[in-house]
Amino acid sequence: MNKWRGNPWATLAVLALGFFMTLLDLTIVNIAIPDMVDRLGASLDQILWVGNAYALALAVLLITAGRLGDLRGKRTLFLSGIAVFTLASLACGLSQGPAELIAFRAAQGVGAAMIIPQTLSVIVEVFPAGKRGAALGIWGATAGLSGVVGPSLGGLLVSRLDWRWIFFVNVPVGVIVIAAGLLVLPAARRTVRHRFDLPGVVLASASLFCLAFGLIEGEKYDWNGGICATIAAAALLLAGFLAYERGRQDNEPLVPFSLFRDRGFSVVNIVGIAVSFGVVGLSLPLTIYLQSVLGFSAQRAGLVMLVLAAGSVVSAGPAGVLSERLGAKYLLMGGMTAFAGGMVWMAVVAEAGGSSVSILAPLFLTGLGAGCTFTPMASEVMRNVPAELSGAASGVNNALRQVGSVLAGAVVGAVLQARLVTALREQAHQRAAELPPSARGPFVHGFDQAGRHLGTGGQNGLKPPADVPADLAHRIQTAAGQVFGHGFVDAMRPTMLVAAGVLLVGVLAALALRGVREPSANPHGLPLTEDELQEIS
Known part of the structure; x- marks a missing residue:
């Protein structure tokens, strides 16, 4: 054996x-x-x-x-x-x-x-x-x-x-x-032998596909009629899926509704979506800030983000043990509060002409908070799930978190892009005063649509004409860099605050969890017997 x-x-x-x-x-x-x-x-x-x-x-x-x-x-x-x-x-x-x-x-x-x-x-x-x-x-x-x-x-x-x-x-x-x-x-x-719910698979997959595709492509197509129709189709398919699943709850459904009778399972899925907003709301603007504003290489930007990983690793292990002893409620509330607090702190101290040093402490705090959420969510969401439904519960939980990530990407991206267009225009008008009158109009016009090119270094897209004297070309490039840097920071702040706000909504949702750890109703987690091990081997 x-x-x-x-x-x-x-x-x-x-x-x-x-x-x-x-x-x-x-x-x-x-x-x-x-x-x-x-x-x-x-x-x-x-x-x-x-x-x-x-x-x-x-x-x-x-x-x-x-x-x-x-x-x-x-x-x-x-x-x-x-x-x-x-x-x-x-x-x-x-x-x-x-x-x-x-x-x-x-x-x-x-x-x-x-x-x-x-x-x-x-x-x-x-x-x-x-x-x-x-x-x-x-x-x-x-x-x-x-x-x-x-x-x-x-x-x-x-x-x-x-x-x-x-x-x-x-x-x-x-x-x-x-x-x-x-x-x-x-x-x-x-x-x-179990039955496989093929119609449920088709309906659920089609609904999730339409929803995810619509959210991913919505900003690109300015949320036009086709995108709205795709999202509406997702809602109709979801309604059809729920109606179909309701009729086969006694016949091995794809999604057993009994899972949602458990308060912990339902609440933690809401919390998971909130955490997804935090992750996307942090990583998307921070990656662009480090590379396009501070001018870091890909490798150096990645090393800065290791501070976030360090905070997460420090807190995740103890959070798992504490969640089993004390319950997930206060760990999740504290973790999401720290996560949101770190993002707000980062939004306040980030500067276009600064360095990564100012964001290391808030980045570490954000990591500590994030680490306090992953394990308690996993522990609480599976605590009362019967053994035969553990795969379904894990699938539903992870699917909702992924859909939450897609939704977060759409919302965070839209806020960042919309605010960036405005911020670049404001900064361009302000910085244009430092240039000769003949260069001001083209300079401002060049930033009108720059906000639609996130992450490409908007200041690099504004190149002076070839016949411009070298001294003036240098001044234009310097001003363009300042416009993009200050404009992006101005756009990054409200973007992070939106994500932090969603995390605080997750804190409120976690209030519905039971505060005292009770014996698990989950019957599995028992060691395999010697006979079962012999049979397996």
Whole structure:
């Protein structure tokens, strides 16, 4: 008999490595966008879809993959997902054009959707209640770390090699996870054969696709009739899905409504959406601020963001243990308050002509707050879920968080872009006074639409005509840099405040949680018997 089969800590190590790899790919691509544009000859819109294709496939399939884990075996789904993800990563790295890369990124998203729901549900199953808090603390630290290591690792790989290595690096990791998983992960116990809710899958997937696609593309098409129709179709499909699922609640539905009868499950899903707003509201403007305003390289910007990772790692482990002993309510409230407070602090101290030193302390505080949310959310959302529904619960929870991320991206991006257009115009009028009268009109006009080119360094897009004297050209470029720097900081502040406000709404939602830790109603987490281990091996 393989002594490692079913060992909880060995199982956790394999799951955490696979989980880390998939979440890393949500952020690692952003730092490589300039290199991809140059080397693939792609448009910025095509490269943005390299990220969107992954996020879209992930959001659409998480609920289905979570339920499939319940019906076909979590070990099978996890290892199959790792195989799909690894092969898709290799194909991404070998892509010769943007269309190929987008298609293989979608395939990566399919693999990630198969992996992510299984990690949380397997952890809850294999760990007894007394040790589950520490295990979920590691899981939470993995989630927090992956989000901020992505830019750091991506910057290093792009600077030293090229963009293809942000995908190639997944291949050896995937092989290791598959080999270890075959030896370590417990196989499914023998159960009766289950039915698969195919109509529910079609309706849910179509609804999530229309919603995510509409939110992703809305700003690009100025929220025109087509986008509104797509979002309306998502609402109609969702209504149809809910009506259909209501009629088969006694016949193994894709989404068991009984999950939402538990107050903790419902509230934590709301909290998860709020945290997604915080993550997106921080990472999107901060990445642009570091590179386009402070002029940092991709690698240096990634290193600054390691401070965020450090804060998250410091707090995630203890938060897992405390949430098991004291309950999730006050940890979540404190964590989201610290998260929002760090963002407000950062918005206040950020300056166009400053340095990264001023934002390190608020960045660390933000990381501490974020680390206090991941594990308590995981612990509370699964606490009263029956064993046979753990995959469905994990899938629903992760799907709602991904949809929350897409919604956050749409809202945060719209606020940032709208405010940036106004701020650049105001700054251009102010700085134009420093230029000769003949140069003021073209200078101001050049910034009218600059806010629509986020992250490309708006000041670089305003180049003086070739016949302009060198001294005047230098003055125009200097003024343009000041316009973009001060304008972006002016736009970044309200953007971060919006995200902080949504986090505070999450704090209010967490008030509905029970404040005292009660015995878990979750019947799983029991160790496997010797007979079961013998049967599995």
